[in-house]
Amino acid sequence: MSAFSNRVHDYLSGLQSRITQAIEAADGRAVFRRDDWHKAAGEPLQGAGSTRILEGGAVFERAGIGLSQVRGPRLPPSATQHRPELEGSPFEAMGVSLVFHPLNPYVPTVHMNVRMISAGHPGTEPVCWFGGGMDLTPYYGFDEDCQHFHRTCRDALAPFGDDTYPRFKAWCDDYFFNRHRGEARGIGGIFYDDFVGGGAEQGLALTRAVGEAFLQAYLPIVERRAATPWGERERQHQLHRRGRYVEFNLVWDRGTHFGLQSGGRTESILLSMPPLVAWQYQRQPEPGSPEARLTEHFLVPRAWV
Amino acid sequence: MSAFSNRVHDYLSGLQSRITQAIEAADGRAVFRRDDWHKAAGEPLQGAGSTRILEGGAVFERAGIGLSQVRGPRLPPSATQHRPELEGSPFEAMGVSLVFHPLNPYVPTVHMNVRMISAGHPGTEPVCWFGGGMDLTPYYGFDEDCQHFHRTCRDALAPFGDDTYPRFKAWCDDYFFNRHRGEARGIGGIFYDDFVGGGAEQGLALTRAVGEAFLQAYLPIVERRAATPWGERERQHQLHRRGRYVEFNLVWDRGTHFGLQSGGRTESILLSMPPLVAWQYQRQPEPGSPEARLTEHFLVPRAWV
Numbered sequence: 001m002s003a004f005s006n007r008v009h010d011y012l013s014g015l016q017s018r019i020t021q022a023i024e025a026a027d028g029r030a031v032f033r034r035d036d037w038h039k040a041a042g043e044p045l046q047g048a049g050s051t052r053i054l055e056g057g058a059v060f061e062r063a064g065i066g067l068s069q070v071r072g073p074r075l076p077p078s079a080t081q082h083r084p085e086l087e088g089s090p091f092e093a094m095g096v097s098l099v100f101h102p103l104n105p106y107v108p109t110v111h112m113n114v115r116m117i118s119a120g121h122p123g124t125e126p127v128c129w130f131g132g133g134m135d136l137t138p139y140y141g142f143d144e145d146c147q148h149f150h151r152t153c154r155d156a157l158a159p160f161g162d163d164t165y166p167r168f169k170a171w172c173d174d175y176f177f178n179r180h181r182g183e184a185r186g187i188g189g190i191f192y193d194d195f196v197g198g199g200a201e202q203g204l205a206l207t208r209a210v211g212e213a214f215l216q217a218y219l220p221i222v223e224r225r226a227a228t229p230w231g232e233r234e235r236q237h238q239l240h241r242r243g244r245y246v247e248f249n250l251v252w253d254r255g256t257h258f259g260l261q262s263g264g265r266t267e268s269i270l271l272s273m274p275p276l277v278a279w280q281y282q283r284q285p286e287p288g289s290p291e292a293r294l295t296e297h298f299l300v301p302r303a304w305v
Numbered sequence: 306m307s308a309f310s311n312r313v314h315d316y317l318s319g320l321q322s323r324i325t326q327a328i329e330a331a332d333g334r335a336v337f338r339r340d341d342w343h344k345a346a347g348e349p350l351q352g353a354g355s356t357r358i359l360e361g362g363a364v365f366e367r368a369g370i371g372l373s374q375v376r377g378p379r380l381p382p383s384a385t386q387h388r389p390e391l392e393g394s395p396f397e398a399m400g401v402s403l404v405f406h407p408l409n410p411y412v413p414t415v416h417m418n419v420r421m422i423s424a425g426h427p428g429t430e431p432v433c434w435f436g437g438g439m440d441l442t443p444y445y446g447f448d449e450d451c452q453h454f455h456r457t458c459r460d461a462l463a464p465f466g467d468d469t470y471p472r473f474k475a476w477c478d479d480y481f482f483n484r485h486r487g488e489a490r491g492i493g494g495i496f497y498d499d500f501v502g503g504g505a506e507q508g509l510a511l512t513r514a515v516g517e518a519f520l521q522a523y524l525p526i527v528e529r530r531a532a533t534p535w536g537e538r539e540r541q542h543q544l545h546r547r548g549r550y551v552e553f554n555l556v557w558d559r560g561t562h563f564g565l566q567s568g569g570r571t572e573s574i575l576l577s578m579p580p581l582v583a584w585q586y587q588r589q590p591e592p593g594s595p596e597a598r599l600t601e602h603f604l605v606p607r608a609w610v
Contacts (some may be wrong), residue, residue: 033586053586064586180565180574243578250555253564259557260485267587269485273548275585279578281338281358281369 030057064271105238108135110183137186141298156213173301335362371575396424410543413443442491446603461518478606
């Protein structure tokens with residue numbers, strides 16, 4: 001690993017620890033289980049990771065956050081479309097990815113990911129590119145929560161140019177969309193891929209900006225909603241909406257789908273699955289209800305800030 | 306529609322009705338809701354269907370069976386790989402597809418499908434090909450159930466040659482396999498695709514043979530297991546195993562995946578989803594338990610008859 005890769009990895013590892021601790025503190029009861037893993041020698045990719053998973057908490061029904069770092073002898077074709085000069089070169093990929101599923105249906109599910117790929121033929125300076133983002137999936141919508149989440153994302157991206165937030169926001173709306181339902185997965189956030197920008201240092205700065213913004217974007221919403229009383233009606237609504245989350249991740253999410261089909265670590269990839277999910281034929285919320293308002297008002301791409 | 310297509314459609318429609326009635330009788334409490342639909346003019350495919358769904362029954366927690374028939378002006382490229390002479394020709398597709406999810410974890414989930422595609426350039430005799438099969442997914446395995454299911458499949462296929470059952474059985478084992486888990490979806494059955502055989506009449510005969518065998522293959526197992534007492538342990542096991550069913554259908558099943566990505570009728574395609582599903586990190590059954598025996602003994606392709 002180059003010195004730069006080490007710096008990125010150190011940042012990601014620290015980020016995972018800090019988020020883990022903050023989520024344990026917010027939960028107040030459960031702790032993350034730690035599962036460190038290594039890719040056995042002889043597998044196509046070498047690498048290691050640390051999966052942290054909390055299940056059955058007071059606030060979080062299932063919360064998973066994984067750190068992974070893999071190396072391969074040859075960059076896959078899917079990654080060289082825009083970089084033909086790197087075809088077949090050795091590469092390294094690392095990232096932190098999380099999905100938190102709260103128990104209380106008034107607390108939204110959240111997803112965040114930051115990752116770096118670097119590749120280069122031996123004897124040349126490696127090229128680094130970055131991807132990631134965060135997005136929020138409420139079961140009951142609140143304008144102030146959406147505004148807070150998007151404002152935090154916007155402020156985090158401000159140092160990278162005025163057009164960065166609008167661009168990454170639109171990218172997120174486009175990516176996290178259940179096309180077979182004609183419906184957004186959530187209220188969006190930011191998403192970016194293949195970011196090279198002003199070089200590796202700026203990529204790391206972007207990674208830090210997103211990573212540091214995450215708890216600021218999410219925890220105030222958790223604190224605001226965690227004590228809201230809920231019952232069977234809200235629970236059923238949440239379980240069925242979680243079905244849309246599963247549909248998105250297994251049908252549309254390129255990382256999940258590609259990971260499962262290409263021999264990735266299944267249990268780490270499926271950290272994103274909700275703990276309990278329901279499907280029902282043509283379930284329709286009552287017109288005018290908060291459940292109907294979710295799809296009509298919130299799950300429609302709009303300018304929140 | 307040609308006279309032959311009419312005959313196939315009549316058979317499929319009758320099959321749907323008979324299965325629906327038999328399942329209602331077996332359930333003893335719930336009835337199927339009927340939802341007839343039409344593709345609006347102007348959509349890429351013309352067609353109609355009848356979706357029947359039973360939810361919250363005494364025996365079946367969710368049981369869906371759909372009949373559909375669509376026509377299109379141009380056969381999709383995925384269907385013309387083996388038939389380049391039909392490229393771009395008008396086509397018709399029809400089928401019955403079902404998935405039944407019982408409430409009692411001792412009763413297995415079952416899937417059955419029979420379908421026909423016919424295509425031909427105007428003024429030529431259309432070519433018909435057939436696909437389908439049935440397979441069983443137990444949560445607790447019983448050798449006699451697996452043997453009965455496979456014996457019924459084998460006997461149904463006997464008129465089509467001695468090699469038909471072994472071929473379709475191996476195809477089923479290969480197709481219904483969760484590659485990311487290294488695990489079969491269930492205990493198999495039969496699966497076939499692109500069957501032309503001795504022409505359209507033989508294809509219809511095969512469709513009838515599979516259709517008629519279905520209730521014989523499944524209902525005796527339902528009757529044998531439906532009164533088995535079960536509790537929270539069995540329920541939790543069932544909910545987690547259902548997660549594998551979701552994973553297969555959304556990640557690997559070509560029909561589901563292609564249907565959702567190409568604008569099929571979402572609620573009809575997702576009839577196959579279980580009513581309630583759970584995920585948990587690295588859930589492992591106790592060594593030596595019936596839950597462990599499921600994966601070790603039953604979810605491994607083997608000769609049942």
